[in-house]
Amino acid sequence: MAGIIVGIVALPLAIAFAIASGVGPEQGLTTAIIAGFIIAFFGGTTVQIGGPTGAFIIIIHGIIQQFGISGLALATIMAGIILVLMGLFKLGTIIRLIPYPIVVGFTSGISITIFTAQMKDLFGLQLESIPSNFISKWGAYFASLETTDLLTLSLGIGSILLIILTPKISKKIPGSLIAIIAITTIAYLLRHQLGLTGIETIGDRFEINASLPTPSGIEFSMTTINQLLPSAFTIAILIAIESLLSATVADGVTGKKHNSNTELTAQGIANIIVPFFGGLPATGAVARTMTNINNGGTTPIAGIVHAVTLLLILLFLGPLTKHIPMACLAGVLVVVSYNMSEWRTFKSMLKNSMSDVAVLLTTFLLTVIFDLTIAIQVGLLLALVLFMKRVSEVTRITVSKNIIDLSHESEIYHQEEKFSVAKGIEVYEIDGPFFFGIANKFDECMKSIADNPQVRIIRMRKVPFMDTTGLHNLESLYRSSTKENIKFILSGVNEEVHTSLHKSGLAQAIGEDNICSDIYKALKRGESLLN
Secondary structure, three states, X not given: OHHXXXXXXXXXXXXXXXXXXXXXXHHHHXXXXXXXXXXXXXXXXXXXXXXXXXXXXXXXHHHHHHHHHHHHHHHHHHHHHHHHHHHHOOOHHHHOOOOHHHHHHHHHHHHHHHHHHXXXXXXXXXXXXXXXXHHHHHHXXXXXXXXXXXXXXXXXXXXXXXXXXXXXXXXXXXXHHHHHHHHHHHHHHHHHOOOOOOOOEHHHHOOOOOOOOOOOOOOOOXXXXXXXXXXXXXXXXXXXXXXXXXXXXXXXXXXXXXXXXXXXXXXXXXXXXXXXXXXXXXXXXXXXXXXXXXOOOOOXXXXXXXXXXXXXXXXXXXXXXXXXXXXXXHHHHHHHHHXXXXXXXXXXXXXXXXXXXXXXXXXXXXXXXXXXXXXXXXXXXXXXXXXXXXXXXXOEEEEEOOEEEOOOXXXXXXXXXXXXXXXXXXXXXXXXXXXXXXXXXXXXXXXXXOOOOOEEXXXXXXXXXXXXXXXXXXXXXXXXXXHOOOEEEEEOOOHHHHHXXXXXXXXXXXXXXXXXXXXXXXXXXXXXXXX
């Protein structure tokens, strides 16, 4: 029963998302059927419902305009391969590390773009072509506002009101389905009984083929692959984020735990197969997954039944979809865009730190003004730069020449709370990760100290890890210290950092006797090396 209900809920959404993406309604249904079955059968969560979602509308539309349907198919397959590799290399947990401001920024940006794209059909505007640019698009809308068809607008607003009001009467019945049935019936009667021909329907724009397409080959070249790689990467990241978000939400309700790597692999398989049947990129859908859970779905059977239900609707009721008014679908997508907007979350995040707000607004504005591929790439880059800045700010480098105070530290091996540092010994402590973001800071700090001690102790007990750049800087310091006849000692090196030192050969160069487990032993070792 859960599968049947979800199948009915998915019907209007699959059609609306497909048409908004610039393809026919049957391609949306094909995607929901094939991808929905594969994701349910192979997925890492038992209740996930897969299919086309609103997040892909903008990027799909852009790919089709530039590369055509064949380009979209190739980009989707490439995204599927990337997802399978993510699953095989167990990168499922890494996807969760994508900063939340980026997710909210591009989700809110997508919602604004989807909303904007519906204005022509919602108002029935007479436009021969719609500019692709966001600002130009609104300029064209306002310029042609006088061509608004009031009947079309009434049907669109009626759809929105029905979707909003239906849950107040019954939460079991999807409002989008009620809106499509009611508005389509009204539009049919107006067209065929009263002779009003100004209402544009799906059948006026698309030819409905009520059958599953047969698989076909896909042409490709290395030039096209290179051009589509950024878009394929964006699609893969979107699928990974949305599907794992949906799985995590489902875990919170069901109390179960999904396998993120298995889920990514299943999403990849679905997106490799679907394009051969003319389908669109697919992912786990939060709303449909929650509908499945709320109606009693607990196993993959519900997801499989959902796919079978959509298949039967396509085969036996597919021709009826041609009567659905475009204004009605626009109304459905307006509500979808509102639900996607997360405007309350967006508003609350504006009170966060300046760096988070910068990432949020940058991703949002780039999504709206340019495109999603640029937004995600720039957003990730900006988040990474700001993260490195934060880490470099909290990582400290201190120098001790006379006394080391251990009264507030755990590194006390004797009753003494303070250790005297013998003349000729200097202790440098790195407090934080020693990576490329802090390595130059350490280098500058060392150069700013004019003294040349006999023994130089680098205290590393608070260094959790060290990357290649940090290792290089440490090695450079060791080489320069050796040239100046300064003895070099490391203190408090953890196991991971010790392993890195061994692999690089630096541990052997320094000597194990000069790599001490704590500062007390390092100071004693230093005193023994004094002239």
